[in-house]
Structure formats: C-alpha cells, structure tokens
Amino acid sequence: CAKKAKPHKDDKKDLATCRVLLAELETHQDAWPFLKPVDLKAVPGYRKVIKKPMDFSTIREKLNNSQQNNELFLCTFIIDVNLVFDNCERFNEDDSEIGRAGHNMRRFFDKRWTELLQ
Numbered sequence: 727c728a729k730k731a732k733p734h735k736d737d738k739k740d741l742a743t744c745r746v747l748l749a750e751l752e753t754h755q756d757a758w759p760f761l762k763p764v765d766l767k768a769v770p771g772y773r774k775v776i777k778k779p780m781d782f783s784t785i786r787e788k789l790n791n792s793q794q795n796n797e798l799f800l801c802t803f804i805i806d807v808n809l810v811f812d813n814c815e816r817f818n819e820d821d822s823e824i825g826r827a828g829h830n831m832r833r834f835f836d837k838r839w840t841e842l843l844q
C-alpha cells in the first residue's frame with residue numbers, strides 16, 4: 727500500500743487523513759458491529775476461527791500511538807481496516823445483519839480512502 731500512498735512529501739497530511747477516515751467509519755450507520763473488540767467469551771467459536779481480531783477502537787488506539795515519522799502507519803492503518811472486514815466475511819454469512827454491514831462498510835471505506843489518499 728505504500729506505493730499507492732501519495733509521495734513522501736504529503737506524509738504530513740496522511741495521519742490527519744487517517745483520523746478523518748476513521749471518524750467517518752466510526753459514525754457510519756453500519757459501524758455498530760465493529761466499534762469495539764468482539765467479546766471472545768460471548769461469541770462462541772470466534773476466538774478459534776479469527777486469528778487476528780480487529781475493531782475500530784483498537785485502530786484508533788494504534789493511530790493515536792503511531793509516530794508521525796514512522797511512515798508505516800499508513801500501511802498499518804489500511805491493513806487493520808481491511809482486517810476488520812476480512813474477519814467479518816470469514817465469520818458471518820453474507821446474508822446476515824453483520825455480514826451485510828461488513829460489505830457496506832468495506833465499500834464505503836474503499837471509496838473514501840481512494841478519494842482521500844490516492
């Protein structure tokens with residue numbers, strides 16, 4: 727994903743852009759299944775099936791802790807957001823409330839990050 731990001735000179739804006747993008751994801755009407763980590767005790771099988779759980783609050787924590795000068799933060803951000811949607815597809819039927827929410831959110835993210843970061 728690094729190669730797709732804007733040239734190094736625009737790195738300054740990328741962290742702010744990731745924050746804007748994350749805020750848009752968190753306030754999206756279909757974000758509700760992804761706001762907090764899945765409760766591994768409450769959801770049977772989740773711990774076994776999903777090797778790398780991820781959610782928007784964890785991504786926000788990582789973004790808040792990421793160093794501006796560590797240019798990997800942009801790739802890490804994109805990978806983590808996609809992990810949320812990949813986990814959702816793996817565990818949930820496409821034709822389910824959560825499955826549909828995941829597809830909607832991925833479509834929204836793909837559009838917005840292309841507009842803002844490429």
Ligand SMILES: Cc1ncccc1N[C@@H](C)c1cnc2ccsc2c1
Nearest residue numbers: 758759760763764769814817818824
């Ligand atoms: C993203 C995801 N994938 C698989 C299972 C759960 C979840 N989300 C959690 C928050 C969650 C946990 N419990 C419930 C109960 C009804 S909707 C819902 C959502």
